[in-house]
Amino acid sequence: MEKNSKHIDFSLLAKYLAGEVNSEEQKLVNDWIHASEENHKEFEDLKKIWNSLDNTGKEKNINIENEWKYNRQLIHMAERNGKTIFLKAILRIAAAVVLGIGITLAGIKYKTYLYVTTKTAETKEFKLPDGSLVTLNAGSKLAYNKKSYGKESRIMKLKGEAYFEVEKNIEHPFIIQLDEAEVKVLGTSFNVKAYKKMNVIEVTVSEGKVSLYDKEVKQKMVIASKGEKAEFNKQLAVVKKYPNTDRNYKSWKTRAIVFQNDSLNTIVRTLESVYHKKIVLEDDSLNACTLTTSFEDENLYTVLKVLESALDLKIRIEKNEIIISGEGC
DSSP, X not given: OOTTOSOOXXXXXXXXXXXXXXXXXXXXXXXXHTTOHXXXXXXXXXXXXXXXXXXXXXXXXXXXXXXXXXXXXXXXXXXXXXXHHHHHHHHHHHHHHHHHHHHHHHHHHXXXXXXXXXXXXXXXXXXXXXXXXXXXXXXXXXXXXXXXXXXXXXXXXXXXXXXXXXXXXXSSOEEEEOSSEEEEESSOEEEEEEOTTOSEEEEEEEESXXXXXXXXXXXXXXXXXXXXXXXXXXXXXXXXXXXXXXXXXXXXXXXXEEEEEEEHHHHHHHHHHHHOOEEEESOGGGGGOEEEEEEESOOHHHHHHHHHHHTTOEEEEETXXXXXXXXXX
């Protein structure tokens, strides 16, 4: 193959994307990519297909050369029959073959991993193989490798919110992988809030110490202790910690709620988190209302009746929303 060739053996590109090329092959591909804008665009298009499948071929050490051997005749025909046909044919083959690999490996991965999910208004409490306890909040998902967890590592993935009570194990730190950050502990109790719709990931520590760090730049890290909250700002990629001022951060789990001269707006946000219902203040003037009270595993109807009576409010339900109105305080 000449340096500025319009075409390239696609199996070589596949090996390149899978990270299986030697130094000479890597140079050939790089030379081809930079030979023209057309080559560069073709490569970027192919890379998008490859990346969208999460590099499943590389993940399982599949021999890319073998995977493509049945398609080479079609590839060479495409090479001989024109410039535009080449890319289109190659991309069709890439999508078919690599997607086929991806589906197969996804099945393997699914069988290897254990997934725990919760519905919109559901929580689940369960014990991990190492004895650690997890309570998963509504609309959340947790996954871990059921073959290696507790034996080779203690790594899991979380989307949503969960409260962890982790058994201590110095050899295998407890690591929670989030979309943009990771949490690492040896043994402690803490709450992780990492819903996709939120701009901030929150880790609130009940006991022990917890580290929160940027997944890409692990030097961006804070260590939070009992009574502290660590936060990772997704947009700014900044990690900070503060004293925890939210006494109800785990009320969704315990159903114990304490309000001490809290504003009605704060009360409403807490009740939404605990009972998974949308609550709307009809007028901003209601934010001036404050209340001191507590509830122990009460249902939402009882809590709303207390608010209605104590603050002279009117509460109604419209289209699955709870509307709070009144003259204000």
